[in-house]
Amino acid sequence: MAVKIITISRQFGSGGRTLGKLLAKDLxxxxxxxxxxxxxxxxxxxxxxxxxxxGEYAPGNSIISYSFEAAGTPGIMxxxxxxxxxxxxxxxxxxxxANAGKPCIIVxxxxxxxxxxxxxxxxxxxxxxLDYRAKRVVATYGESDTKPEKRITDKDKKRAANYKHFTDxxxxxxxxxxxxxxxxxxxxxxxxxxxxxxxxxxx
Amino acid sequence: MAVKIITISRQFGSGGRTLGKLLAKDLxxxxxxxxxxxxxxxxxxxxxxxxxxxGEYAPGNSIISYSFEAAGTPGIMxxxxxxxxxxxxxxxxxxxxANAGKPCIIVxxxxxxxxxxxxxxxxxxxxxxLDYRAKRVVATYGESDTKPEKRITDKDKKRAANYKHFTDxxxxxxxxxxxxxxxxxxxxxxxxxxxxxxxxxxx
Numbered sequence: 443m444a445v446k447i448i449t450i451s452r453q454f455g456s457g458g459r460t461l462g463k464l465l466a467k468d469l470x471x472x473x474x475x476x477x478x479x480x481x482x483x484x485x486x487x488x489x490x491x492x493x494x495x496x497g498e499y500a501p502g503n504s505i506i507s508y509s510f511e512a513a514g515t516p517g518i519m520x521x522x523x524x525x526x527x528x529x530x531x532x533x534x535x536x537x538x539x540a541n542a543g544k545p546c547i548i549v550x551x552x553x554x555x556x557x558x559x560x561x562x563x564x565x566x567x568x569x570x571x572l573d574y575r576a577k578r579v580v581a582t583y584g585e586s587d588t589k590p591e592k593r594i595t596d597k598d599k600k601r602a603a604n605y606k607h608f609t610d611x612x613x614x615x616x617x618x619x620x621x622x623x624x625x626x627x628x629x630x631x632x633x634x635x636x637x638x639x640x641x642x643x644x645x
Numbered sequence: 646m647a648v649k650i651i652t653i654s655r656q657f658g659s660g661g662r663t664l665g666k667l668l669a670k671d672l673x674x675x676x677x678x679x680x681x682x683x684x685x686x687x688x689x690x691x692x693x694x695x696x697x698x699x700g701e702y703a704p705g706n707s708i709i710s711y712s713f714e715a716a717g718t719p720g721i722m723x724x725x726x727x728x729x730x731x732x733x734x735x736x737x738x739x740x741x742x743a744n745a746g747k748p749c750i751i752v753x754x755x756x757x758x759x760x761x762x763x764x765x766x767x768x769x770x771x772x773x774x775l776d777y778r779a780k781r782v783v784a785t786y787g788e789s790d791t792k793p794e795k796r797i798t799d800k801d802k803k804r805a806a807n808y809k810h811f812t813d814x815x816x817x818x819x820x821x822x823x824x825x826x827x828x829x830x831x832x833x834x835x836x837x838x839x840x841x842x843x844x845x846x847x848x
Contacts, residue, residue: 569819616772616817622825628843636839640831 445641446545446562449553451619454597455575455582455590456568457630462547464634469641472546474539481535482528496528498550499600529608550601554618555609564644566637567619570626648844649748649765652756654822657800658778658785658793659771660833665750667837672844677742678752684738685731699731701753702803732811753804757821758812767847769840770822773829 448465452458459475466473476490482497483490522530529552536556539546540563548557554565570578576590586593605613616622621640623633651668655661662678669676679693685700686693725733732755739759742749743766751760757768773781779793789796808816819825824843826836 567819567825571820614819616770616819616825616827617774619825620827620830622770622819622822624819624823627823632843632846636842639839639842640835643835 443562443644445564445644446543447540447557447560448547448564448566448637448641449557450547450549450566450568451554451613452550452568453570453575453614454594454601455579456570457578457625457633458549458568460630461566461568461625461633461637462549464630465637466547468634468638469545472539472544473549474536474546475549478532478535478539478548478551482531485531485535486528488524488528493528493532496525497532498604499597525604552605552608555605555611562644564621564637564640565619567614567616567622568625568633569614569622570624574626646765646847648767648847649746650743650760650763651750651767651769651840651844652760653750653752653769653771654757654816655753655771656773656778656817657797657804658782659773660781660828660836661752661771663833664769664771664828664836664840665752667833668840669750671837671841672748675742675747675749676752677739677749681735681738681742681751681754685734688734688738689731691727691731696731696735699728700735701807702800728807728810755808755811758808758814765847767824767840767843768822770817770819770825771828771836772817772825773827777829 448462448471450458450462452461462473462475465471476494479490479493479497482488482493486493488496532551533556536548536551536553539548540557540560554563557563572591572594575594579590579594588596602613605611611618621637623636625633628636651665651674653661653665655664665676665678668674679697682693682696682700685691685696689696691699735754736759739751739754739756742751743760743763757766760766775794775797778797782793782797791799805816808814814821824840826839828836831839
């Protein structure tokens with residue numbers, strides 16, 4: 443079965459975006475990451491920042507999320523929490539992208555789970571040691587008052603909680619994916635080469 | 646850093662032995678799996694079956710294991726449980742193999758953890774969906790009164806408990822390994838090709 447869609451789940455700081463962009467360039471696939479945020483923001487009226495924060499990092503059962511109503515669309519959330527509503531629109535956008543039929547790469551956002559009934563999907567999990575990721579986070583996003591190790595574990599905990607809420611699966615458990623690569627050991631370029639080989643030999 | 650040692654951890658039925666033998670043949674590496682059992686049995690006086698059952702599948706804190714003394718070596722266990730004693734000899738044998746310096750493949754037995762301070766080690770985790778493994782288990786080991794799915798989950802639970810006891814790490818957590826491959830999706834031959842490429846490009 444030829445691979446047409448690559449989903450990339452990734453530990454924070456492991457280089458998931460860099461990997462996705464490399465693959466998109468080398469394979470000629472479309473690349474979806476923040477583009478999904480734009481589409482969800484466009485449909486819901488929420489700000490990009492709000493979608494970004496709630497689309498991957500919010501647990502579904504946050505009390506705070508009960509107090510909102512979708513901006514400009516009263517009644518449309520039908521009693522859903524904001525997080526559930528954003529997830530439902532995000533899910534719809536991901537399915538639209540998959541159904542459009544163009545080879546593509548989707549980073550994060552439970553895409554591995556959302557597309558589990560689709561053919562030709564390769565699910566990748568990217569991870570690395572904390573030291574490696576801490577250095578990458580500072581190089582990529584800069585210093586902050588919070589130590590990079592704490593920023594990483596906070597983000598990963600939120601991603602795991604978000605994934606668990608919407609999929610009832612354990613984030614980062616190998617069996618959810620087809621290949622899991624340690625970018626700290628292999629380097630992002632080698633990870634890309636391995637995935638490109640899998641994709642090319644699937645045709 | 647050139648890869649000289651490949652450790653293979655594997656979910657039961659995912660094809661770890663087949664993968665290890667393929668790699669050994671293609672790369673010209675020595676292969677250690679049951680050979681380690683022979684060495685441990687030789688040193689301890691326990692039977693091969695007893696070493697096999699206790700070397701990878703026994704939790705370290707089994708009450709039963711307190712009631713034995715190493716066959717023919719009274720006093721040598723120094724108050725250790727049989728499981729801890731077998732692990733200590735198994736660990737020694739794995740370190741001897743690594744120190745011998747010949748390129749090799751070691752299947753199971755916490756080798757990824759035992760060799761964590763060694764250079765040139767590539768740690769692989771092999772896994773697959775339960776359906777794929779159930780078919781493989783019946784084809785490889787034959788039918789039994791117990792359903793293959795139950796045989797698989799029992800074995801995996803024991804491997805996880807054994808690994809947790811001796812390493813204090815979660816068995817099958819990607820971060821313990823350098824590459825994790827789904828043999829049900831990729832096929833064992835493709836898994837071998839990916840690992841061989843990583844090894845060859847490390848030289």
